[in-house]
Amino acid sequence: MTDxxxxxxxxxxxxxxxxxxxxxxxxxxxxxxxxxxxxxISIERVKEELGEPPTSFCFFVMxxxxxxxxxxxxxxxxxxxxxxxxxxxQNYFLRLGKEIAQGLFITGYPxxxxxxxxxxxxxxxxxxxxxxxxxxxxNEPSWETIRHLLIFMDGRSLAGEDLFIxxxxxxACSLIHKDHxxxxxxxNTMLLKxxxxxxxxxxxxxxxxxxxxxNIKEKALYPYINAVRILxxxxxxxxxxxxxxxxKLSEESIPTSKRLLYEKQFYQLLxxxxxxxxxxxxxxxxxxxxxxxxxxxxxxxxxxxxxxxxLYQFVRKLVEKEP
Amino acid sequence: xxxxxxxxxxxxxxxxxxxxxxxxxxILLETGSTRMKNAGHxxxxxxxxFGISSIVFWAVGFGLIFGKGNALIxxxxxxxxxxxxxxxxxxxxxxxxFQLAFAGISLTVAFGGFAERAKLAxxxxxxxxxxxxxxxxxxxxxWGGGWLSEYGQQDFAGSTVVHLTGAMAALAATILLKPxxxxxxxxxxxxxxxxxxxxFTALSVLLLWVGWFGFNAGSTxxxxxxxxxxxxxxxxxxxxxxxxxxxIISWIVLGKADVPMMLNGSLAGLVAITASCGFVExxxxxxxxxxxxxxxxxxxxxxxKKGIDDPIFALSVHGTAGVWGTLSTGFFATKELxxxxxxxxxxxxxxxxxxxxxxxxxxxxxxxxxxxxVLLLAVKYVIKGLRVTEEEEIIGLDMSEHGSYGYPExxxxxNLKGDQKFNSAETKKAIIQ
Numbered sequence: 001m002t003d004x005x006x007x008x009x010x011x012x013x014x015x016x017x018x019x020x021x022x023x024x025x026x027x028x029x030x031x032x033x034x035x036x037x038x039x040x041i042s043i044e045r046v047k048e049e050l051g052e053p054p055t056s057f058c059f060f061v062m063x064x065x066x067x068x069x070x071x072x073x074x075x076x077x078x079x080x081x082x083x084x085x086x087x088x089x090q091n092y093f094l095r096l097g098k099e100i101a102q103g104l105f106i107t108g109y110p111x112x113x114x115x116x117x118x119x120x121x122x123x124x125x126x127x128x129x130x131x132x133x134x135x136x137x138x139n140e141p142s143w144e145t146i147r148h149l150l151i152f153m154d155g156r157s158l159a160g161e162d163l164f165i166x167x168x169x170x171x172a173c174s175l176i177h178k179d180h181x182x183x184x185x186x187x188n189t190m191l192l193k194x195x196x197x198x199x200x201x202x203x204x205x206x207x208x209x210x211x212x213x214x215n216i217k218e219k220a221l222y223p224y225i226n227a228v229r230i231l232x233x234x235x236x237x238x239x240x241x242x243x244x245x246x247x248k249l250s251e252e253s254i255p256t257s258k259r260l261l262y263e264k265q266f267y268q269l270l271x272x273x274x275x276x277x278x279x280x281x282x283x284x285x286x287x288x289x290x291x292x293x294x295x296x297x298x299x300x301x302x303x304x305x306x307x308x309x310x311l312y313q314f315v316r317k318l319v320e321k322e323p
Numbered sequence: 324x325x326x327x328x329x330x331x332x333x334x335x336x337x338x339x340x341x342x343x344x345x346x347x348x349x350i351l352l353e354t355g356s357t358r359m360k361n362a363g364h365x366x367x368x369x370x371x372x373f374g375i376s377s378i379v380f381w382a383v384g385f386g387l388i389f390g391k392g393n394a395l396i397x398x399x400x401x402x403x404x405x406x407x408x409x410x411x412x413x414x415x416x417x418x419x420x421f422q423l424a425f426a427g428i429s430l431t432v433a434f435g436g437f438a439e440r441a442k443l444a445x446x447x448x449x450x451x452x453x454x455x456x457x458x459x460x461x462x463x464x465x466w467g468g469g470w471l472s473e474y475g476q477q478d479f480a481g482s483t484v485v486h487l488t489g490a491m492a493a494l495a496a497t498i499l500l501k502p503x504x505x506x507x508x509x510x511x512x513x514x515x516x517x518x519x520x521x522x523f524t525a526l527s528v529l530l531l532w533v534g535w536f537g538f539n540a541g542s543t544x545x546x547x548x549x550x551x552x553x554x555x556x557x558x559x560x561x562x563x564x565x566x567x568x569x570x571i572i573s574w575i576v577l578g579k580a581d582v583p584m585m586l587n588g589s590l591a592g593l594v595a596i597t598a599s600c601g602f603v604e605x606x607x608x609x610x611x612x613x614x615x616x617x618x619x620x621x622x623x624x625x626x627x628k629k630g631i632d633d634p635i636f637a638l639s640v641h642g643t644a645g646v647w648g649t650l651s652t653g654f655f656a657t658k659e660l661x662x663x664x665x666x667x668x669x670x671x672x673x674x675x676x677x678x679x680x681x682x683x684x685x686x687x688x689x690x691x692x693x694x695x696x697v698l699l700l701a702v703k704y705v706i707k708g709l710r711v712t713e714e715e716e717i718i719g720l721d722m723s724e725h726g727s728y729g730y731p732e733x734x735x736x737x738n739l740k741g742d743q744k745f746n747s748a749e750t751k752k753a754i755i756q
Contacts, residue, residue, distance in 0.1 A: 194578035194579070195578075196578075197575060197577070197578045198574070199575060201576075203578040206515075206577060207514055207515040208513075208514050209508050209512060209514075210512075211512035211513065
């Protein structure tokens with residue numbers, strides 16, 4: 001029995017988040033702590049309502065939480081894998097999924113627009129059903145199923161049986177290799193938005209509430225995240241964060257000097273986002289107030305942004321070489 | 324009756340038809356650049372405006388421009404009945420039709436500034452007032468033997484007379500009407516209220532581009548020596564250059580090849596060459612078009628920064644490009660082609676013609692703006708507001724002003740509810756409940 005509520009977690013979050021926001025790793029450790037505690041409360045509540053879980057399970061997070069790359073504000077993306085399939089189990093874990101979503105929401109994590117949440121039957125399945133679903137995604141690839149697959153591959157367990165998600169990811173990876181799906185997966189994320197113009201100027205937002213700010217998520221972070229995810233898949237690395245994926249890559253995939261450079265640049269980006277974003281709300285957190293950057297920092301950000309497409313091209317060539 | 328007279332009449336009649344078809348271009352341009360809920364209204368009022376403008380032009384407009392009078396206004400030839408007119412080598416009624424079409428275009432341009440928020444009554448009353456008090460005096464000054472024509476003002480087909488005049492009225496209207504709901508945020512940043520159909524907008528540009536051969540080449544008022552061919556050539560080159568330069572500048576500055584911007588570049592090229600098409604060489608036409616495409620890009624950003632909501636970019640496309648086009652002859656008019664006025668700065672004429680052009684722009688622009696502003700203020704007072712209510716603006720002018728939508732299947736309430744199925748808030752709720 002936990003002796004605190006979601007609202008108390010929210011308060012705890014508010015007390016701790018400002019200090020934690022000065023460092024990328026500290027911030028994400030705090031997010032993990034908060035999410036784990038919220039999930040614990042949810043489990044207790046559902047136990048009171050429906051009794052003990054009918055079978056063992058794994059609750060996992062995806063998206064930026066899965067990648068251990070959350071900013072101050074971050075929305076929810078999560079799912080559940082349970083072991084034994086039964087109608088009872090399915091109802092139980094769907095209920096748990098909804099409880100968790102609500103709990104996280106109260107704690108301070110907005111709901112996922114795309115419905116990637118454990119209360120959605122698509123993301124809450126038994127181990128067997130998950131296995132079938134992933135096979136289906138791979139056998140009948142469409143824009144949407146590849147999207148799902150990409151999201152799933154960033155999964156990371158937060159509660160329960162860690163092994164379930166790891167096994168499924170391994171399984172998915174070997175199927176992806178068998179079906180030569182890497183190029184297609186790269187295509188799915190190919191829409192790169194230019195961050196630096198021909199004259200070397202930042203391409204900031206021209207309209208809307210973030211006019212004049214740089215969308216660092218779309219224009220800088222995404223190219224790195226997406227390219228490195230594909231590299232990790234190529235070697236079936238189950239790690240989910242971009243930095244740890246980079247660290248695990250072999251010399252064969254990417255020369256060490258390049259690997260270290262991208263690692264450094266990506267980490268720098270995460271810090272710039274924390275330092276120069278407006279973190280008063282979820283929407284504005286991904287926008288960089290470039291006017292606040294020093295001349296040196298501006299140059300640094302521009303270099304990082306320009307390197308994104310290079311990394312992308314590099315990965316494309318590598319993937320196309322695959323037999 | 325001689326062959327020249329017949330050929331001239333035939334050519335200018337064809338041109339009149341082409342210019343009237345430009346109204347169709349404006350229908351597509353304005354509806355394509357605005358939202359669905361106002362489409363029927365915008366399309367319909369454009370036809371209505373041409374109707375009002377035609378009747379007023381016949382009754383008084385033509386006389387105020389071409390009648391005998393003084394340096395400021397003409398005062399005869401009212402209620403024109405089709406007689407031949409001295410001093411021109413074509414049928415009087417053909418000349419009348421051609422001039423009537425121009426007056427209609429200028430009013431259509433002015434109404435660009437009204438889009439998506441003005442009451443139907445505002446359109447009705449201002450159509451009448453503009454066609455009497457705004458367009459005819461300026462047309463008289465430059466084309467009807469008024470004071471600017473005595474200075475040698477060059478405006479071959481109406482960059483100033485038609486386009487700048489219309490744009491300045493649009494500016495007065497858009498200032499008085501204030502921005503559309505949702506255009507600007509509290510901090511002054513602008514939102515993009517995207518038009519609902521880029522295909523319409525692109526087709527409109529093609530239609531206007533073709534219509535412009537009537538507008539410019541028809542302004543020769545003669546088939547003599549096939550000079551209309553040369554004018555068409557210049558017109559086409561400037562439109563092409565404006566298209567390309569607007570696309571390139573938006574690609575350089577914004578990092579994307581923006582389609583609406585490119586289309587505005589084509590139109591800006593056309594508007595700019597309108598004054599100079601008969602006075603400059605082909606190379607100059609290309610340069611004039613290129614500059615117009617770049618100018619229109621920065622002009623659109625400028626007005627938006629100033630908090631002025633210009634829904635279909637009339638101020639930039641017709642105003643800024645109109646000013647540039649009128650000034651351009653002051654730079655590029657050649658000795659051989661300058662049948663009116665003097666050659667431009669780059670062709671040995673010094674600054675004189677440029678000065679005349681600037682004077683014409685300033686006088687006409689200022690007059691059109693001030694008179695339109697005062698007239699609109701008066702209309703606002705008389706009909707108790709130029710603008711529809713907030714509720715009416717939100718449901719759309721199709722419904723509020725006419726009682727039916729231009730796109731009924733899409734906009735009726737039941738279908739709107741259907742749309743909300745995909746609304747994320749609903750999806751979210753379904754998942755947590």
